[in-house]
Amino acid sequence: MTPVISVRDLQKTFGSVVAARDINVDIPALQTVGIIGANGAGKTTFVNMITGHIRPSSGSIFFAGKDVTGLPSRTICRMGISRSFQVAQIFPSLTVYENMCAAAAIARTNASVVRYALMPLLNEAAIAETEEAIKLFQLSKYRNAQAATLPQGVRKLLDIAMAVAGRPQVLLLDEPTSGISVEEKYDLMEIVMGALKSRKVTVLFVEHDMELVERFAERVLAFYDGTVISDGSPAEVLGDPRVQELITGHAIARSGSVAHA
Amino acid sequence: MAGGKYLLGGLLFIVAAAVGPFLPAWLISLLTISLASALVVLGLILLWRAGLVSFGQALYYAIGAYAVALMMRWTGIHDAFVAVIVAALAAALTAYLVGFLLARYREIFFAMLSLALSMILYGVLVKTEALGSTDGFNVSTPTFLGYAPHGFALTIALYWFALALGAVAAMCVSAYMQSVAGALAVPVRDNEIRVEYLGVSVTKLIHLKLVIAGTLAGVGGAVAAMSISHVDPAMSYWTTSGGFVFITILAGAGSVAAAFIGSILFELVRTASVALMPGTWQLILGTVLLLTILFVPGGLASLFVRRRKVAGEGAQ
């Protein structure tokens, strides 16, 4: 079976700074992959290249066998690779319900802008999608709250809920728990991963908290200095002496205090 | 709820049409010009909802007006319906072409570039002898599908014509606001990144809004040209655009009806101040604009629409 994401010799340089080099990864469908690494190790660059936010300097990215290298982010998103952001990207002046409606209206309707002008916003499918997402991501309590007033964790949930409204095949979560208190992180990930399980989606998530990685990832990619230094099951990667030396420190138990952005 | 709004709008339309013949000619002309402005403002409201202020809407207004004037002069076709279609097409084409450039800009740069583009047209019009330079030229009397009224009958006919155009435009704009593309205005203003990552091109959305707004302004210009029976370069000057922006801010982005009320108020106050207190028109304009921004940031619309409904949260 072709891997859903296949990355070959991926390289990215910003001037003289090498942000990513020699990345070769195959990700089979429906796998949940944790991405770890210190700040500046190239995790976000990796996510940004796959989602088309930045163009790789060299190398290629295949999505379900198709070459998507260098395509605009919008096209890649339409093809089925969606993402959430380190800072939640939502529409602050709309309510949670309106945010979801906007996402749901666009989702699964690959239309031209002119078609969108003739298509009513609120159709049955979009309303059903919105209701389902609100339930799935446990947003009911905030449904009529203006997004600008939401607590950090709820923003993240909304961001992710909007990202999967289009039923993507692949979802990349860039630090879903950054800016969330240690106690809330676990609950947030439970909700997200629970919701995503029912959506049948391949998930790649960037995470600094090794406990969360161990708990939710089936496979871990460890980034150091722009490349993947270890790739395997959580136990293998977190037990890898190089990973311990360069990324996690020797005591995994310390993970709660690992610095994050 | 939406049905009630259309019913009320329909009633107002009938009343407005029915009282026409009983009004003095100056007031009818004033209302016709207000309707022309309201068409332009409807377009500006669409842009304003997406966070864009065009200080150059007079570009399309003047294109529409000159298109009508030139058509009548060169072809001998005087039909108002043909005139409006020609004006709409000319303005839409202009907006479509400059849209490739304008749609890439936001905020102040958008405002300034649209201003510059309208000033280019102004420069061309002022320097073109064939189009009467600064004086402009007269527009012939329109006919309506063979009906050729004169005097007061013409004033009334133009008023009804403008009223009908206004009603059609109001319905179309209202429907557009409920559409996916229309409802994405606030998301575009709020967060372009998320819109792009939902798979929709922000540039194309704005381009579409520019074409719609430009077309409306062109139709407005056509109505104005026929009503004043004259066109001149001042129609493309930036102060004309400024007047439209003023009405937009006064009306607010929340409601289609506000565009009409705002335009009528604007023309009434202008007429009154010119007649009663010469030399104070801009003073009043500036003061009202200032007070609106400071104390009623949502415009007139916010006074009678209690809560802004943008993406619609009807299903509860």
Add this chain to the structure above:
Amino acid sequence: MLLGLAILTDGLVYAAYLFIVAVGLSLIFGVMKILNVAHGAFYAFGAYCAATAAGMYFDRGLPDAGGFLIMALAALAVGLVLGLILERTILRLVYGKDEVIIVLVTYAAFLILEDVILLIWGPSSLFAYQPLVIAGNFMIGPLVLSGYDLGLVLLAVVLAVGGFYGLRYTRYGRLLTAVIFDRETAAAFGVNVTRFFTVTFLIGAMLGALGGAAMAPKISVTLGIGVEVIVLAFAVVAVGGMGSMEGALVGALIVGLCRAAAVHLLPQVELFVIYAVMALVLVFRPHGLFTRAQPRKI
């Protein structure tokens, strides 16, 4: 050759005029991120006050040099007063709001001030021709140059050099550069940003009024001069890059020379060449020649 020379000198004079008018606008935008439409009104007020002062002074047969001084002082004073009123009463209320909202507020102020001019001076034009006569004409080869034009170029050079020097080498200038570069960080380091806003706005307003005074002898001071100037000044700072001293200078030179070339070679396009240049520059450099676009972060 002669034509080229004429274009060059006309272009330089026009550029000097544009720079004097635009530099205040650019400064205010750079520091406060306010596109100040009321700048046109400052210009008009400066012109009216200078023309009035000239009319009162030159008729009395006092020494000529004093007249220039009086005109400049009248303009600076009115710029100071108007700037203070506008900044303290209106702008203060909208700091921190959308840039576009602030543009509209200054537009409102502009409309009001236009009518205030009408109320004070009435609809008739003023002429302050005396300085032109005093400065006289002289010949460079076959070209006749007005001494006053030369004075304008000198004033522009003085302002430019003074501006560069002031920004680089004075304490205020350096702090101002810090505010332009990063408002929040400057505030965090203890710079009183609000104070800087007031002072900057006053300087910008005085420069606008000074521009009006400088131009008063060359034009008929009449209603609506502010309207034209404001669009011109916008074009200049948009070409050069908003909020940059170099930008205002280069923008003024480009626009000035283009217009002079158009006047001599193709008079039909004189009016729109300025905006065409602006549109062209913005197509390739969306934020002007001297400003780098801020990359968006996610």
